[in-house]
Amino acid sequence: MKNYQDAFAQxxxxxxxxxxxxxxxxxxxxxxxxxxxxxxxLKKGKAIAMAANGRNYFVIRGALMAAQRANAAIIIEIAKSESxxxxxNFWNIxxxxxxxxxxxxxxxxVAVHADHYGIKGPEDVEAARTEIPSVFDAGMTSIALDASHLxxxxxxxxxxxLWPxxxxxxxxxxxxxxIKGKTGLSTPEEALFLIQGLNAHDVFPDWIALNNGTTHGIEAASEGIQIELTARIHDALAPYKVSGAQHGTSGNxxxxxxxxxxxxxTTKANVATALQMISWGLEVNDYGNAKLDDNGNFVKVENQGVTEDMWKEMTAYAESKGLKKGDFKKINLPFESRLLAQPRKVRLRMAERVEQFVYNMLVNVLNCKDTAPIAVEEILAAGSHDPGPKAQRLEDPENWSESRIRDRGAAIERDRGEAGNFED
Known part of the structure; x- marks a missing residue:
């Protein structure tokens, strides 16, 4: 490649x-x-971009620092529910x-991604006609249209x-x-139905997310990602050139x-809960799960992340609201300005702790070191902000009319898994 700074400028x-x-x-x-x-x-091969869920300012800062250090292309995202x-949120990230x-x-x-734009019914579709354009007006460059609840x-x-x-x-x-763990696992039949139906109407997704065994938030079980299932589904989708998006990465x-x-x-891996916990100064294991002490409480590392006094306030707030360990994410909004008001050295160490964790993942786990020049080469080869679709139409639109979609969908044998809220 030519001098990177020259290529970057172009x-x-x-x-x-x-x-x-x-x-x-x-x-x-x-x-x-x-x-x-x-x-x-894809060009590097066997490489995955981190999609860092920027639940707070410090996560975003640390993730960007790590990407620069690793010379890696990166995605910064926030989900609809996280907003x-x-x-x-969607409009300031x-x-x-x-x-x-x-x-x-x-x-x-850097791509900025609106993750899990959830659609749970007709009212959400109607609202999305205005809301989706609004998030792109606010600078989004990527989106996950997620109607998997249906x-x-x-x-x-x-x-x-919603594609238009x-x-x-x-x-x-x-x-x-x-994404709900070991129940309701996705099947090749379901994935093909979705991708083929989109293909018939000239919609060519870059990624598909599956329920392949993970959960969002704190992963307590040991099963995690079902690698063979994921590979089997990806192989079935190969003619349609769609990559995998791995959700629920924390906990694996x-x-x-x-x-x-x-x-x-897989070319995209979402990391959310681990980065939040790390920025606060909590001890995590190799799975990105926050460790618990003998009393079932999070382990705060002294002089790491937020101040000890701030952590006491955060835990007291969580207790007053009856928040369980998996719901500590709801502390983010009421404490964002408080965290930004901490001493400079505290703010810096919060971001630097995220940087260390993300850098290790980028280089030693996800194999995406030195993908920044590759992405720049792709931009210059396209000569545009739009590289165009990877795939082309393979399906006959006549076989994918609304009535035929309903008939074919109704015939799919499906296991929806356990009930509950799994939206982020």
């Missing part, structure tokens, strides 16, 4: 999508479509990312209804099967994640 001119250019006309942050991040991982309980990239001189490509046929039909509201240049993730060992990188077509 990529800034052609690779930033129009919404980003309009919002940040004088910026030197290379915020790009999620498509380019996927392409870079309800975090200070970071791109501004935070852009500001930090310029402040710290970040020169790796029956397979409604998942597909809702996705088709997503810019064609944007990264696009779809999902089959709610480094060894298991390396196998996902090496044995499946």
């Amino acid at each position: 990529a800034l001119q052609v690779g930033r999508p129009p919404n980003v250019v309009e919002l940040f006309p004088n910026s030197r942050a290379l915020i790009v479509s999620g498509k380019f991040i996927d392409r870079a991982m 309800n309980y975090c200070g970071v 791109a501004r935070i990312v852009d500001n930090l990239c310029n402040e710290m001189g970040i020169t790796v490509p 029956p397979d046929e409604e998942n597909l039909l809702s996705s088709l209804q 509201y997503v810019p064609k240049w944007a990264g696009h993730e779809t999902e089959v099967g709610e 060992s480094s060894d298991r994640l390396r196998k996902i990188a090496g044995q499946t077509r």
